[in-house]
Amino acid sequence: MEFGKELVLDQVTFAIKPGVLIGVVGPNGGGKSTLFNALVGLQPLAHGKILINGHVPNHRSGILSYVPQKEQVNWRFPLSVLDVAKLGLMSKGFGIQSFRFGTDPLVKSSLEKVEMWEHRNELVSNLSGGQRQRTFIARALVQQADILILDEAFSGVDVASQEGVLDVLRDLRNEGKTILVATHDLNTLSDRFDEVICINRHICAQGHPNEVFTKEVLIELYGSHADMFDGHQIARHSHVN
Amino acid sequence: MLIDFILDPFQFSFMVRALIICICVGIICPFLGAHVINRQMGFMGDALAHSVMPGMVVSYIIGISPFFGAIPMGIVVALLIGFLVRKTKISNDTSIGIMFTGLFAIGLIMISLMGGLTVNLEDLLLGQVTSTSVSDLYTTLFLTTFVLAVMCLLYKQMIFTGFDYEGATVIGLKAGIIDYILLGLLSIVIVVTLQAVGIILVVGMLITPAAAASLITNRFWKLVIVGIIFGVISAIGGLYASYYLDLPSGPSIAMISTIIFCGSFAKKQLRWPKFN
Numbered sequence: 001m002e003f004g005k006e007l008v009l010d011q012v013t014f015a016i017k018p019g020v021l022i023g024v025v026g027p028n029g030g031g032k033s034t035l036f037n038a039l040v041g042l043q044p045l046a047h048g049k050i051l052i053n054g055h056v057p058n059h060r061s062g063i064l065s066y067v068p069q070k071e072q073v074n075w076r077f078p079l080s081v082l083d084v085a086k087l088g089l090m091s092k093g094f095g096i097q098s099f100r101f102g103t104d105p106l107v108k109s110s111l112e113k114v115e116m117w118e119h120r121n122e123l124v125s126n127l128s129g130g131q132r133q134r135t136f137i138a139r140a141l142v143q144q145a146d147i148l149i150l151d152e153a154f155s156g157v158d159v160a161s162q163e164g165v166l167d168v169l170r171d172l173r174n175e176g177k178t179i180l181v182a183t184h185d186l187n188t189l190s191d192r193f194d195e196v197i198c199i200n201r202h203i204c205a206q207g208h209p210n211e212v213f214t215k216e217v218l219i220e221l222y223g224s225h226a227d228m229f230d231g232h233q234i235a236r237h238s239h240v241n
Numbered sequence: 242m243l244i245d246f247i248l249d250p251f252q253f254s255f256m257v258r259a260l261i262i263c264i265c266v267g268i269i270c271p272f273l274g275a276h277v278i279n280r281q282m283g284f285m286g287d288a289l290a291h292s293v294m295p296g297m298v299v300s301y302i303i304g305i306s307p308f309f310g311a312i313p314m315g316i317v318v319a320l321l322i323g324f325l326v327r328k329t330k331i332s333n334d335t336s337i338g339i340m341f342t343g344l345f346a347i348g349l350i351m352i353s354l355m356g357g358l359t360v361n362l363e364d365l366l367l368g369q370v371t372s373t374s375v376s377d378l379y380t381t382l383f384l385t386t387f388v389l390a391v392m393c394l395l396y397k398q399m400i401f402t403g404f405d406y407e408g409a410t411v412i413g414l415k416a417g418i419i420d421y422i423l424l425g426l427l428s429i430v431i432v433v434t435l436q437a438v439g440i441i442l443v444v445g446m447l448i449t450p451a452a453a454a455s456l457i458t459n460r461f462w463k464l465v466i467v468g469i470i471f472g473v474i475s476a477i478g479g480l481y482a483s484y485y486l487d488l489p490s491g492p493s494i495a496m497i498s499t500i501i502f503c504g505s506f507a508k509k510q511l512r513w514p515k516f517n
Contacts, residue, residue: 037407065412066407073405074280074404077461078460079404087409088412090409
């Protein structure tokens, strides 16, 4: 992938099995968001291709759902939790959905699944970080996407709420959804994710969190700052459930 | 007595035309204004109003309705600003500021160079809804119907792109095209509104009723409905004030919408319940 003439992401080759929860880690500017933007079709590829189930994805089919970073959302719009979840219906029609009265059963079940039905009439701008994430996940469920991509899902979300979001993601993973989450938190990777993809302008490693974080990979990811991980074991933090 | 007060102005056909145009303006301005205030495009609205000046002057010079010069001019300027913002590193407000001051200056110079125009500068700047023609009325009705139809058809799409541009794109919406459509509609609404309140006050009609509604509502659709109610009250109230107090129509309409805003602000400060 290129921005202008600058190559920002290169040698990005990886495969993901369906029904796994994947953490994507790397330094700021390492290309996590760029990779996600490419996957969801926001960023054109300079070279190469992305295949889902062997086919180039048609983004209008709604197979992919994207939960953006909170900074990318215009929170000024006075929309309720229900309003946001209903936006997921847009993947199934154009315009006519706007005038449907009552609540679609799919919207109700999606909000119930993320435990946001009781908050359906609250403004999303008034919610906590975790509740906002769960609302956007509900929108993805309404969209009936098979693949969920969450950019910086835990940024600004307190630890208890992070676990709440993760519980929802694990349930979805168990139902067969494939989920990619960009995160900075290396400490909890082994407890939270089935696999990690390490990225710093290229794919540095992919695999189980307990296996991929070698000294070499950390240096590739964080350069001289990798020293701060000396004596630190990713798997040591198994006390977090 | 009250009936006479209400009906007396409309013994004149020009006041009936003005009333219908004011109602149209009162409806379409807050409908679009709800998007304008939530997308922070108020400056864009002000800029578009000033930028259509050369198009309007050309219309007067060649003796056609100002709509025919102003609407294409507004659409081109709106799309050009949108393009500049997307394609250059110049910030949004800088691009808008450059375009609108330059084009407004060209319009003023054209007026000063061309003698004998059928319109005076004050009418352009402050509006004169009571001097609109029958063809202006029909054009306004057509454009109002068109704007309302597009806004209703793309109601959720416009909310989605304004709220979460990337999310809307990923789900398959042509978010960029929807944004350009919004800009195109904005330019049409501004040109329609220019008749009522003029270049200087058009942004007030666009954003003030919607902003007043936003203070006392907590949903987008309620903001639109209450904004339209405020917009129509402002436009009709301003028309009555203009008739009975012999005031210019544009400032009267803008003044009433500002009074309504102050009322909404007071209601919010006093923490009365919102319309739920």
